[in-house]
Amino acid sequence: xxxxxxxxxxxxxxxxxxxxxxxxxxxxxxxxxxxxxxxxxxxxxxxxxxxxxxxxxxxxxxxxxxxxxxxxxxxxxxxxxxxxxxxxxxxxxxxxxxxxxxxxxxxxxxxxxxxxxxxxxxxxxxx
Ligand SMILES: [Zn+2]
Numbered sequence: 730x731x732x733x734x735x736x737x738x739x740x741x742x743x744x745x746x747x748x749x750x751x752x753x754x755x756x757x758x759x760x761x762x763x764x765x766x767x768x769x770x771x772x773x774x775x776x777x778x779x780x781x782x783x784x785x786x787x788x789x790x791x792x793x794x795x796x797x798x799x800x801x802x803x804x805x806x807x808x809x810x811x812x813x814x815x816x817x818x819x820x821x822x823x824x825x826x827x828x829x830x831x832x833x834x835x836x837x838x839x840x841x842x843x844x845x846x847x848x849x850x851x852x853x854x855x856x
Contacts, residue, residue: 763828768840792837
């Protein structure tokens with residue numbers, strides 16, 4: 730079986746396209762961790778990439794001279810560690826680790842959620 734020069738060029742292009750597509754799929758998969766979004770009083774406060782195995786990070790947010798909230802993100806997820814809060818529901822929520830999950834601290838007007846890459850699944854968080 731003989732290949733013409735043109736056939737080989739087409740074959741090479743097809744293989745390259747296939748590899749490129751495969752590569753893109755891999756990148757999309759590895760980037761599915763999403764982002765941790767912290768909002769204070771309805772305003773964006775912090776945005777940071779979330780992925781399993783990330784280094785532990787603590788976000789200490791001073792709400793006023795008496796109140797604060799410590800949000801901890803690590804490889805397992807995100808949780809509220811310390812907070813000055815009357816009901817502590819935010820702390821009781823525990824750890825969130827999936828896109829679309831959220832922790833809401835009603836008295837302090839703090840919202841933490843995990844947003845998927847490219848599409849915001851939590852657009853309207855109700856207080
Ligand atoms: Zn709270």
